[in-house]
Amino acid sequence: MLREVRTAAAPLVWGTSYLTTTQLLPEHRPILAATARALPAGLLLLALGRRLPRGVWWLKAGLLGALNIGAFFALLFVTASRLPGGVAAVLTASQTLLVAVLAGPVLGQRVPRIHAVAVLAGLGGIALVVLTPQARLDALGVLTGVGAAVATALGIVLTRRWGRPVDVVTFTGWQLLAGGLVLLPLLPFEGLPSAPLTPANWAGLAWLALPGGAFAYLLWFDGIAHLRAVAVSSLALLAPVTAAVLGWILVGQRLGPAQILGGLLTLLAVLTLQLPPRPPRVPVPAPQPAGCATTAVP
DSSP: OHHHHHHHHHHHHHTTHHHHHHHTSOTTOHHHHHHHHHHHHHHHHHHHHOOOOOTTHHHHHHHHHIIIIIIHHHHHHHHHHHSOHHHHHHHHHTHHHHHHHHIIIIIOOOOOHHHHHHHHHHHHHHHHHHOOTTOOOOHHHHHHHHHHHHHHHHHHHHHHHHOOSSOHHHHHHHHHHHHHHHHGGGHHHHOOOSSOOOHHHHHHHHHHHIIIIIIHHHHHHHHHHHSOHHHHHHGGGHHHHHHHHHIIIIIOOOOOHHHHHHHHHHHHHHHHHTSOOOOOOOOOOOOOOTTOOOOOOO
């Protein structure tokens, strides 16, 4: 259970990203925020690990970094720019459902019925927390939101299937660096801030890069290596709940009964998904009456 708690710290930190972005960072610079989270953290961890990929791991590390970091962030920010935050959060949270679907055929991990129900309950809880009656839908936003969920679900499943050939610090550095390099060419399309960065801007970028990037992803990839795929992916549901609670405490955003119920339902679902599945029952052969010989059937 200690590893589950440590891994859960990652989405709790990620839940602060919305508040950091809105209160500390320059406006309308999502790609800058994503690149600042991934690239410096990747360079720092790579400097600490001092090992580069070898052989096929150049391709694997690049693909995992693109899925878990680069593609996920890029698609997520497009989604957030075209849809209300609540709709975007529900779409990206659906990665837990996708991981549950992929865990059986790809990883051979059985997903019992109670876990499938818990996944649906967790998604319903997130919907109660973040959706509003004014939520609108945009075709491109929905498509990119689903794409973000697919990218991170594939990233989680492939990370677990391939394992890691090096320590977690080096492995995390590879992925953050690869993801940052995927995002870097997108910066010119967004443009740099017109005004010089303020101390608050620098503080926000540092928070995203160190606790939100290096520290959180170290915990996250360590959890993927040791926990069941569905269990670790369900912990990501804690991020939107954390964002809602912080908005209520620090910014005065309102939490009604539906949001409170949704938060409790999400927490219950996450706790349920941390329970190991029961081993399948092995049928016990009926005892033979004394004195009876069994006949071998060819």
